[in-house]
Amino acid sequence: MLLTDGDDDGLPETVETYAEGLDRPNSLAFYEGSLYVAGRNHLYRISESQVETLVDSLPGNAGDWVGGIAVGIVGDSAEPRIYVAIGAPCDDCVYDSSERAVILSYALDGSDRQLVATGLRQPSDLAIHNGELWVVDSAPQGLTGDAMADELNRVTAGADFGFPTCVGMGTALVENGCDGKVSPAVVFSTGSQPLGLVFYDSDVLESMTGDVLLAMGGTFNQLDLGGYQLAAVSGIETGSPSVRTLIPDSSSNDPAIASLTPSTLNWRGVGFYPARPYDVVVNDWGWVYISLGGGRILSLRPQSENVY
Structure with missing residues:
Protein backbone atom coordinates (compact mmCIF):
# COMPACT_ATOMS: atom_id res chain seq x y z
CA MET A 1 0.00 0.00 0.00
CA LEU A 2 1.14 3.56 -0.77
CA LEU A 3 0.25 6.40 1.60
CA THR A 4 0.54 9.79 -0.09
CA ASP A 5 1.12 13.17 1.56
CA GLY A 6 -0.43 15.63 -0.88
CA ASP A 7 -0.16 18.84 1.15
CA ASP A 8 3.42 18.38 2.42
CA ASP A 9 2.52 18.33 6.11
CA GLY A 10 4.22 14.99 6.79
CA LEU A 11 0.91 13.15 7.24
CA PRO A 12 -0.77 11.05 4.52
CA GLU A 13 -4.21 11.84 3.12
CA THR A 14 -4.69 9.02 0.60
CA VAL A 15 -4.06 5.28 0.51
CA GLU A 16 -3.76 3.27 -2.68
CA THR A 17 -2.50 -0.10 -3.85
CA TYR A 18 1.08 0.25 -5.09
CA ALA A 19 1.78 -3.36 -6.14
CA GLU A 20 -0.18 -6.61 -6.25
CA GLY A 21 0.50 -10.33 -6.54
CA LEU A 22 3.14 -10.54 -3.79
CA ASP A 23 3.38 -13.64 -1.59
CA ARG A 24 3.01 -12.61 2.08
CA PRO A 25 5.14 -9.44 1.91
CA ASN A 26 6.63 -8.98 5.36
CA SER A 27 9.49 -6.47 5.14
CA LEU A 28 10.70 -3.76 2.78
CA ALA A 29 13.61 -1.42 2.10
CA PHE A 30 14.21 1.44 -0.33
CA TYR A 31 17.41 1.70 -2.31
CA GLU A 32 18.20 4.06 -5.20
CA GLY A 33 14.60 4.56 -6.28
CA SER A 34 13.46 0.94 -5.99
CA LEU A 35 11.52 -0.85 -3.29
CA TYR A 36 12.90 -4.24 -2.22
CA VAL A 37 10.40 -6.57 -0.53
CA ALA A 38 10.85 -9.93 1.21
CA GLY A 39 7.92 -12.29 1.61
CA ARG A 40 7.72 -16.01 2.29
CA ASN A 41 10.08 -17.58 -0.31
CA HIS A 42 10.50 -14.45 -2.43
CA LEU A 43 12.58 -11.34 -2.87
CA TYR A 44 10.97 -8.69 -5.07
CA ARG A 45 12.13 -5.43 -6.58
CA ILE A 46 9.40 -2.89 -7.35
CA SER A 47 10.00 0.14 -9.54
CA GLU A 48 7.10 2.40 -10.58
CA SER A 49 4.62 -0.32 -9.53
CA GLN A 50 6.34 -2.92 -11.74
CA VAL A 51 7.14 -6.07 -9.76
CA GLU A 52 10.25 -8.10 -10.57
CA THR A 53 10.91 -11.39 -8.76
CA LEU A 54 14.61 -11.58 -7.91
CA VAL A 55 14.54 -14.76 -5.78
CA ASP A 56 11.85 -17.42 -5.38
CA SER A 57 13.78 -19.86 -3.19
CA LEU A 58 14.16 -18.21 0.22
CA PRO A 59 14.04 -20.80 3.02
CA GLY A 60 10.65 -20.74 4.66
CA ASN A 61 7.21 -22.38 4.79
CA ALA A 62 7.40 -23.18 8.52
CA GLY A 63 8.26 -21.43 11.77
CA ASP A 64 8.98 -17.72 11.84
CA TRP A 65 8.36 -15.76 8.66
CA VAL A 66 11.07 -14.08 6.67
CA GLY A 67 12.39 -11.28 8.87
CA GLY A 68 14.04 -7.99 8.09
CA ILE A 69 15.57 -6.75 4.85
CA ALA A 70 18.23 -4.10 4.25
CA VAL A 71 20.00 -2.97 1.09
CA GLY A 72 23.34 -1.19 0.95
CA ILE A 73 27.10 -1.43 1.34
CA VAL A 74 28.42 -3.27 4.39
CA GLY A 75 32.05 -3.39 5.50
CA ASP A 76 34.68 -3.58 2.79
CA SER A 77 32.23 -4.64 0.09
CA ALA A 78 32.61 -2.56 -3.05
CA GLU A 79 29.04 -3.18 -4.18
CA PRO A 80 25.66 -2.86 -2.45
CA ARG A 81 23.88 -6.09 -1.59
CA ILE A 82 20.49 -7.25 -0.36
CA TYR A 83 20.52 -8.61 3.19
CA VAL A 84 17.55 -10.68 4.31
CA ALA A 85 16.91 -12.38 7.65
CA ILE A 86 15.36 -15.84 7.88
CA GLY A 87 13.70 -17.03 11.10
CA ALA A 88 14.06 -20.43 12.75
CA PRO A 89 11.65 -23.23 11.75
CA CYS A 90 10.32 -23.50 15.32
CA ASP A 91 10.03 -21.56 18.56
CA ASP A 92 12.47 -23.63 20.60
CA CYS A 93 13.94 -26.79 19.10
CA VAL A 94 17.03 -28.25 17.49
CA TYR A 95 16.82 -28.17 13.69
CA ASP A 96 19.02 -29.47 10.89
CA SER A 97 18.60 -26.71 8.30
CA SER A 98 21.75 -24.71 7.59
CA GLU A 99 19.71 -21.86 6.10
CA ARG A 100 17.21 -21.16 8.88
CA ALA A 101 17.82 -18.68 11.72
CA VAL A 102 20.29 -16.92 9.45
CA ILE A 103 21.06 -13.78 7.47
CA LEU A 104 21.57 -14.29 3.73
CA SER A 105 22.81 -11.77 1.19
CA TYR A 106 22.38 -11.40 -2.56
CA ALA A 107 23.62 -9.19 -5.35
CA LEU A 108 21.06 -6.58 -6.40
CA ASP A 109 19.87 -8.81 -9.25
CA GLY A 110 19.21 -11.73 -6.88
CA SER A 111 22.31 -13.71 -7.79
CA ASP A 112 25.37 -14.68 -5.70
CA ARG A 113 23.64 -16.01 -2.60
CA GLN A 114 25.88 -15.90 0.49
CA LEU A 115 25.47 -16.97 4.12
CA VAL A 116 26.33 -14.00 6.36
CA ALA A 117 25.45 -15.04 9.94
CA THR A 118 23.71 -17.83 11.87
CA GLY A 119 22.10 -18.49 15.25
CA LEU A 120 19.26 -15.93 15.07
CA ARG A 121 15.88 -17.26 16.20
CA GLN A 122 13.60 -14.41 15.10
CA PRO A 123 15.69 -11.76 13.30
CA SER A 124 12.81 -9.36 12.75
CA ASP A 125 14.59 -6.30 11.38
CA LEU A 126 17.91 -5.29 9.85
CA ALA A 127 19.61 -1.90 9.55
CA ILE A 128 22.78 -0.69 7.86
CA HIS A 129 24.49 2.22 9.63
CA ASN A 130 27.95 3.63 8.88
CA GLY A 131 28.80 0.51 6.90
CA GLU A 132 27.79 -1.89 9.69
CA LEU A 133 24.90 -4.36 9.64
CA TRP A 134 22.66 -4.64 12.71
CA VAL A 135 19.86 -7.07 13.58
CA VAL A 136 17.36 -7.54 16.41
CA ASP A 137 16.47 -11.00 17.70
CA SER A 138 14.08 -12.54 20.24
CA ALA A 139 14.51 -15.48 22.60
CA PRO A 140 12.11 -18.45 22.78
CA GLN A 141 8.68 -17.54 24.15
CA GLY A 142 8.91 -20.06 26.97
CA LEU A 143 12.07 -18.50 28.41
CA THR A 144 10.59 -16.29 31.11
CA GLY A 145 11.63 -14.97 34.49
CA ASP A 146 14.47 -12.50 34.87
CA ALA A 147 16.46 -13.57 31.83
CA MET A 148 17.81 -10.81 29.58
CA ALA A 149 17.76 -12.76 26.34
CA ASP A 150 16.30 -10.54 23.61
CA GLU A 151 19.04 -8.94 21.54
CA LEU A 152 20.46 -6.16 19.40
CA ASN A 153 23.41 -7.56 17.44
CA ARG A 154 26.23 -6.02 15.44
CA VAL A 155 26.72 -8.46 12.56
CA THR A 156 30.12 -9.61 11.36
CA ALA A 157 30.68 -12.07 8.54
CA GLY A 158 30.43 -15.66 9.75
CA ALA A 159 29.11 -14.78 13.21
CA ASP A 160 27.12 -17.44 15.08
CA PHE A 161 24.83 -15.73 17.59
CA GLY A 162 23.96 -18.94 19.36
CA PHE A 163 20.40 -20.13 18.79
CA PRO A 164 19.25 -22.84 19.47
CA THR A 165 21.91 -23.54 22.14
CA CYS A 166 22.58 -20.03 23.46
CA VAL A 167 20.62 -16.78 23.80
CA GLY A 168 21.27 -13.37 25.29
CA MET A 169 24.52 -12.58 27.06
CA GLY A 170 25.65 -16.15 27.62
CA THR A 171 22.39 -17.87 28.63
CA ALA A 172 23.10 -21.48 27.66
CA LEU A 173 20.07 -23.61 26.79
CA VAL A 174 22.21 -26.78 26.76
CA GLU A 175 25.48 -27.60 28.49
CA ASN A 176 28.35 -25.56 26.98
CA GLY A 177 25.83 -24.13 24.52
CA CYS A 178 27.45 -20.70 24.44
CA ASP A 179 30.98 -21.87 23.65
CA GLY A 180 32.26 -20.03 20.58
CA LYS A 181 29.11 -17.95 20.16
CA VAL A 182 29.06 -14.20 19.50
CA SER A 183 27.54 -12.06 22.25
CA PRO A 184 24.98 -9.36 21.45
CA ALA A 185 25.76 -5.65 21.65
CA VAL A 186 22.72 -5.04 23.88
CA VAL A 187 20.26 -7.33 25.66
CA PHE A 188 16.68 -6.67 26.70
CA SER A 189 14.28 -8.44 29.05
CA THR A 190 12.95 -11.66 27.58
CA GLY A 191 9.57 -11.06 25.99
CA SER A 192 10.37 -7.50 24.89
CA GLN A 193 10.25 -8.83 21.32
CA PRO A 194 12.29 -6.21 19.41
CA LEU A 195 10.64 -6.13 15.98
CA GLY A 196 11.95 -2.93 14.39
CA GLY A 227 7.57 -4.77 25.41
CA TYR A 228 4.72 -2.75 23.92
CA GLN A 229 7.25 0.07 23.95
CA LEU A 230 9.30 2.44 21.88
CA ALA A 231 12.77 2.09 23.40
CA ALA A 232 16.02 3.95 22.80
CA VAL A 233 19.60 2.71 23.16
CA SER A 234 22.22 5.37 23.84
CA GLY A 235 25.99 4.97 23.76
CA ILE A 236 26.00 2.08 21.29
CA GLU A 237 29.15 3.35 19.56
CA THR A 238 31.06 3.81 22.83
CA GLY A 239 30.57 0.24 23.97
CA SER A 240 28.64 1.38 27.05
CA PRO A 241 25.01 1.22 25.92
CA SER A 242 22.07 2.18 28.09
Whole structure:
Protein backbone atom coordinates (compact mmCIF):
# COMPACT_ATOMS: atom_id res chain seq x y z
CA MET A 1 0.00 0.00 0.00
CA LEU A 2 1.14 3.56 -0.77
CA LEU A 3 0.25 6.40 1.60
CA THR A 4 0.54 9.79 -0.09
CA ASP A 5 1.12 13.17 1.56
CA GLY A 6 -0.43 15.63 -0.88
CA ASP A 7 -0.16 18.84 1.15
CA ASP A 8 3.42 18.38 2.42
CA ASP A 9 2.52 18.33 6.11
CA GLY A 10 4.22 14.99 6.79
CA LEU A 11 0.91 13.15 7.24
CA PRO A 12 -0.77 11.05 4.52
CA GLU A 13 -4.21 11.84 3.12
CA THR A 14 -4.69 9.02 0.60
CA VAL A 15 -4.06 5.28 0.51
CA GLU A 16 -3.76 3.27 -2.68
CA THR A 17 -2.50 -0.10 -3.85
CA TYR A 18 1.08 0.25 -5.09
CA ALA A 19 1.78 -3.36 -6.14
CA GLU A 20 -0.18 -6.61 -6.25
CA GLY A 21 0.50 -10.33 -6.54
CA LEU A 22 3.14 -10.54 -3.79
CA ASP A 23 3.38 -13.64 -1.59
CA ARG A 24 3.01 -12.61 2.08
CA PRO A 25 5.14 -9.44 1.91
CA ASN A 26 6.63 -8.98 5.36
CA SER A 27 9.49 -6.47 5.14
CA LEU A 28 10.70 -3.76 2.78
CA ALA A 29 13.61 -1.42 2.10
CA PHE A 30 14.21 1.44 -0.33
CA TYR A 31 17.41 1.70 -2.31
CA GLU A 32 18.20 4.06 -5.20
CA GLY A 33 14.60 4.56 -6.28
CA SER A 34 13.46 0.94 -5.99
CA LEU A 35 11.52 -0.85 -3.29
CA TYR A 36 12.90 -4.24 -2.22
CA VAL A 37 10.40 -6.57 -0.53
CA ALA A 38 10.85 -9.93 1.21
CA GLY A 39 7.92 -12.29 1.61
CA ARG A 40 7.72 -16.01 2.29
CA ASN A 41 10.08 -17.58 -0.31
CA HIS A 42 10.50 -14.45 -2.43
CA LEU A 43 12.58 -11.34 -2.87
CA TYR A 44 10.97 -8.69 -5.07
CA ARG A 45 12.13 -5.43 -6.58
CA ILE A 46 9.40 -2.89 -7.35
CA SER A 47 10.00 0.14 -9.54
CA GLU A 48 7.10 2.40 -10.58
CA SER A 49 4.62 -0.32 -9.53
CA GLN A 50 6.34 -2.92 -11.74
CA VAL A 51 7.14 -6.07 -9.76
CA GLU A 52 10.25 -8.10 -10.57
CA THR A 53 10.91 -11.39 -8.76
CA LEU A 54 14.61 -11.58 -7.91
CA VAL A 55 14.54 -14.76 -5.78
CA ASP A 56 11.85 -17.42 -5.38
CA SER A 57 13.78 -19.86 -3.19
CA LEU A 58 14.16 -18.21 0.22
CA PRO A 59 14.04 -20.80 3.02
CA GLY A 60 10.65 -20.74 4.66
CA ASN A 61 7.21 -22.38 4.79
CA ALA A 62 7.40 -23.18 8.52
CA GLY A 63 8.26 -21.43 11.77
CA ASP A 64 8.98 -17.72 11.84
CA TRP A 65 8.36 -15.76 8.66
CA VAL A 66 11.07 -14.08 6.67
CA GLY A 67 12.39 -11.28 8.87
CA GLY A 68 14.04 -7.99 8.09
CA ILE A 69 15.57 -6.75 4.85
CA ALA A 70 18.23 -4.10 4.25
CA VAL A 71 20.00 -2.97 1.09
CA GLY A 72 23.34 -1.19 0.95
CA ILE A 73 27.10 -1.43 1.34
CA VAL A 74 28.42 -3.27 4.39
CA GLY A 75 32.05 -3.39 5.50
CA ASP A 76 34.68 -3.58 2.79
CA SER A 77 32.23 -4.64 0.09
CA ALA A 78 32.61 -2.56 -3.05
CA GLU A 79 29.04 -3.18 -4.18
CA PRO A 80 25.66 -2.86 -2.45
CA ARG A 81 23.88 -6.09 -1.59
CA ILE A 82 20.49 -7.25 -0.36
CA TYR A 83 20.52 -8.61 3.19
CA VAL A 84 17.55 -10.68 4.31
CA ALA A 85 16.91 -12.38 7.65
CA ILE A 86 15.36 -15.84 7.88
CA GLY A 87 13.70 -17.03 11.10
CA ALA A 88 14.06 -20.43 12.75
CA PRO A 89 11.65 -23.23 11.75
CA CYS A 90 10.32 -23.50 15.32
CA ASP A 91 10.03 -21.56 18.56
CA ASP A 92 12.47 -23.63 20.60
CA CYS A 93 13.94 -26.79 19.10
CA VAL A 94 17.03 -28.25 17.49
CA TYR A 95 16.82 -28.17 13.69
CA ASP A 96 19.02 -29.47 10.89
CA SER A 97 18.60 -26.71 8.30
CA SER A 98 21.75 -24.71 7.59
CA GLU A 99 19.71 -21.86 6.10
CA ARG A 100 17.21 -21.16 8.88
CA ALA A 101 17.82 -18.68 11.72
CA VAL A 102 20.29 -16.92 9.45
CA ILE A 103 21.06 -13.78 7.47
CA LEU A 104 21.57 -14.29 3.73
CA SER A 105 22.81 -11.77 1.19
CA TYR A 106 22.38 -11.40 -2.56
CA ALA A 107 23.62 -9.19 -5.35
CA LEU A 108 21.06 -6.58 -6.40
CA ASP A 109 19.87 -8.81 -9.25
CA GLY A 110 19.21 -11.73 -6.88
CA SER A 111 22.31 -13.71 -7.79
CA ASP A 112 25.37 -14.68 -5.70
CA ARG A 113 23.64 -16.01 -2.60
CA GLN A 114 25.88 -15.90 0.49
CA LEU A 115 25.47 -16.97 4.12
CA VAL A 116 26.33 -14.00 6.36
CA ALA A 117 25.45 -15.04 9.94
CA THR A 118 23.71 -17.83 11.87
CA GLY A 119 22.10 -18.49 15.25
CA LEU A 120 19.26 -15.93 15.07
CA ARG A 121 15.88 -17.26 16.20
CA GLN A 122 13.60 -14.41 15.10
CA PRO A 123 15.69 -11.76 13.30
CA SER A 124 12.81 -9.36 12.75
CA ASP A 125 14.59 -6.30 11.38
CA LEU A 126 17.91 -5.29 9.85
CA ALA A 127 19.61 -1.90 9.55
CA ILE A 128 22.78 -0.69 7.86
CA HIS A 129 24.49 2.22 9.63
CA ASN A 130 27.95 3.63 8.88
CA GLY A 131 28.80 0.51 6.90
CA GLU A 132 27.79 -1.89 9.69
CA LEU A 133 24.90 -4.36 9.64
CA TRP A 134 22.66 -4.64 12.71
CA VAL A 135 19.86 -7.07 13.58
CA VAL A 136 17.36 -7.54 16.41
CA ASP A 137 16.47 -11.00 17.70
CA SER A 138 14.08 -12.54 20.24
CA ALA A 139 14.51 -15.48 22.60
CA PRO A 140 12.11 -18.45 22.78
CA GLN A 141 8.68 -17.54 24.15
CA GLY A 142 8.91 -20.06 26.97
CA LEU A 143 12.07 -18.50 28.41
CA THR A 144 10.59 -16.29 31.11
CA GLY A 145 11.63 -14.97 34.49
CA ASP A 146 14.47 -12.50 34.87
CA ALA A 147 16.46 -13.57 31.83
CA MET A 148 17.81 -10.81 29.58
CA ALA A 149 17.76 -12.76 26.34
CA ASP A 150 16.30 -10.54 23.61
CA GLU A 151 19.04 -8.94 21.54
CA LEU A 152 20.46 -6.16 19.40
CA ASN A 153 23.41 -7.56 17.44
CA ARG A 154 26.23 -6.02 15.44
CA VAL A 155 26.72 -8.46 12.56
CA THR A 156 30.12 -9.61 11.36
CA ALA A 157 30.68 -12.07 8.54
CA GLY A 158 30.43 -15.66 9.75
CA ALA A 159 29.11 -14.78 13.21
CA ASP A 160 27.12 -17.44 15.08
CA PHE A 161 24.83 -15.73 17.59
CA GLY A 162 23.96 -18.94 19.36
CA PHE A 163 20.40 -20.13 18.79
CA PRO A 164 19.25 -22.84 19.47
CA THR A 165 21.91 -23.54 22.14
CA CYS A 166 22.58 -20.03 23.46
CA VAL A 167 20.62 -16.78 23.80
CA GLY A 168 21.27 -13.37 25.29
CA MET A 169 24.52 -12.58 27.06
CA GLY A 170 25.65 -16.15 27.62
CA THR A 171 22.39 -17.87 28.63
CA ALA A 172 23.10 -21.48 27.66
CA LEU A 173 20.07 -23.61 26.79
CA VAL A 174 22.21 -26.78 26.76
CA GLU A 175 25.48 -27.60 28.49
CA ASN A 176 28.35 -25.56 26.98
CA GLY A 177 25.83 -24.13 24.52
CA CYS A 178 27.45 -20.70 24.44
CA ASP A 179 30.98 -21.87 23.65
CA GLY A 180 32.26 -20.03 20.58
CA LYS A 181 29.11 -17.95 20.16
CA VAL A 182 29.06 -14.20 19.50
CA SER A 183 27.54 -12.06 22.25
CA PRO A 184 24.98 -9.36 21.45
CA ALA A 185 25.76 -5.65 21.65
CA VAL A 186 22.72 -5.04 23.88
CA VAL A 187 20.26 -7.33 25.66
CA PHE A 188 16.68 -6.67 26.70
CA SER A 189 14.28 -8.44 29.05
CA THR A 190 12.95 -11.66 27.58
CA GLY A 191 9.57 -11.06 25.99
CA SER A 192 10.37 -7.50 24.89
CA GLN A 193 10.25 -8.83 21.32
CA PRO A 194 12.29 -6.21 19.41
CA LEU A 195 10.64 -6.13 15.98
CA GLY A 196 11.95 -2.93 14.39
CA LEU A 197 15.05 -0.75 14.63
CA VAL A 198 16.34 2.48 13.16
CA PHE A 199 19.29 4.75 13.91
CA TYR A 200 18.23 8.31 14.71
CA ASP A 201 20.86 10.61 13.15
CA SER A 202 18.71 13.75 12.95
CA ASP A 203 18.96 16.63 15.43
CA VAL A 204 15.27 17.53 15.11
CA LEU A 205 14.25 15.51 18.18
CA GLU A 206 17.43 16.24 20.10
CA SER A 207 16.77 13.88 22.99
CA MET A 208 17.02 10.96 20.53
CA THR A 209 20.01 12.12 18.45
CA GLY A 210 22.56 9.33 18.12
CA ASP A 211 20.23 6.71 19.60
CA VAL A 212 19.01 3.42 18.21
CA LEU A 213 15.21 3.36 18.33
CA LEU A 214 13.46 0.02 18.75
CA ALA A 215 9.85 -1.05 18.36
CA MET A 216 9.27 -3.63 21.11
CA GLY A 217 6.39 -5.87 20.07
CA GLY A 218 5.80 -7.33 23.51
CA THR A 219 4.59 -10.53 25.11
CA PHE A 220 1.23 -12.14 24.47
CA ASN A 221 1.13 -14.76 27.23
CA GLN A 222 2.49 -13.07 30.36
CA LEU A 223 0.86 -10.92 33.03
CA ASP A 224 3.92 -8.66 33.14
CA LEU A 225 3.65 -6.84 29.81
CA GLY A 226 7.18 -6.93 28.49
CA GLY A 227 7.57 -4.77 25.41
CA TYR A 228 4.72 -2.75 23.92
CA GLN A 229 7.25 0.07 23.95
CA LEU A 230 9.30 2.44 21.88
CA ALA A 231 12.77 2.09 23.40
CA ALA A 232 16.02 3.95 22.80
CA VAL A 233 19.60 2.71 23.16
CA SER A 234 22.22 5.37 23.84
CA GLY A 235 25.99 4.97 23.76
CA ILE A 236 26.00 2.08 21.29
CA GLU A 237 29.15 3.35 19.56
CA THR A 238 31.06 3.81 22.83
CA GLY A 239 30.57 0.24 23.97
CA SER A 240 28.64 1.38 27.05
CA PRO A 241 25.01 1.22 25.92
CA SER A 242 22.07 2.18 28.09
CA VAL A 243 18.40 1.48 27.40
CA ARG A 244 15.46 3.74 28.22
CA THR A 245 11.75 3.66 27.44
CA LEU A 246 10.33 6.54 25.39
CA ILE A 247 6.74 5.27 25.15
CA PRO A 248 5.04 4.74 27.55
CA ASP A 249 6.66 7.72 29.27
CA SER A 250 6.96 7.54 33.04
CA SER A 251 8.99 10.76 33.36
CA SER A 252 6.81 13.03 35.46
CA ASN A 253 7.03 15.47 38.34
CA ASP A 254 4.29 13.42 39.95
CA PRO A 255 6.07 10.68 41.96
CA ALA A 256 2.97 8.49 41.73
CA ILE A 257 3.43 8.34 37.94
CA ALA A 258 7.24 8.32 37.91
CA SER A 259 7.25 5.19 40.08
CA LEU A 260 5.13 3.16 37.65
CA THR A 261 6.73 0.56 35.40
CA PRO A 262 6.14 0.52 31.62
CA SER A 263 4.08 -2.65 32.14
CA THR A 264 1.79 -0.90 34.63
CA LEU A 265 1.46 2.14 32.39
CA ASN A 266 0.48 -0.11 29.49
CA TRP A 267 -2.14 -1.87 31.61
CA ARG A 268 -3.55 1.55 32.50
CA GLY A 269 -3.90 2.51 28.85
CA VAL A 270 -1.04 5.03 28.73
CA GLY A 271 1.13 3.07 26.26
CA PHE A 272 0.57 1.05 23.09
CA TYR A 273 -1.12 -2.01 24.62
CA PRO A 274 -3.03 -3.95 23.31
CA ALA A 275 -1.63 -2.86 19.92
CA ARG A 276 1.84 -4.21 19.17
CA PRO A 277 4.49 -1.88 17.73
CA TYR A 278 5.88 -3.60 14.64
CA ASP A 279 8.38 -1.16 13.19
CA VAL A 280 9.89 2.30 13.52
CA VAL A 281 11.33 4.52 10.76
CA VAL A 282 12.58 8.10 10.38
CA ASN A 283 11.82 10.44 7.48
CA ASP A 284 14.03 13.13 5.96
CA TRP A 285 12.57 15.74 8.33
CA GLY A 286 13.63 13.76 11.38
CA TRP A 287 10.08 12.71 12.25
CA VAL A 288 9.62 9.24 13.72
CA TYR A 289 6.86 6.90 12.50
CA ILE A 290 5.73 3.84 14.46
CA SER A 291 3.52 1.17 12.88
CA LEU A 292 1.07 -0.57 15.20
CA GLY A 293 -1.10 -3.64 14.97
CA GLY A 294 -4.63 -2.78 13.96
CA GLY A 295 -3.57 -0.69 10.98
CA ARG A 296 -2.35 2.47 12.71
CA ILE A 297 0.78 4.57 12.19
CA LEU A 298 1.82 7.11 14.82
CA SER A 299 4.11 10.08 14.24
CA LEU A 300 6.53 11.72 16.69
CA ARG A 301 7.37 15.26 15.56
CA PRO A 302 8.55 18.53 17.10
CA GLN A 303 5.96 20.91 18.46
CA SER A 304 5.65 23.92 16.18
CA GLU A 305 3.05 26.49 15.28
CA ASN A 306 3.69 25.58 11.65
CA VAL A 307 2.75 21.93 12.14
CA TYR A 308 -0.95 21.10 12.02
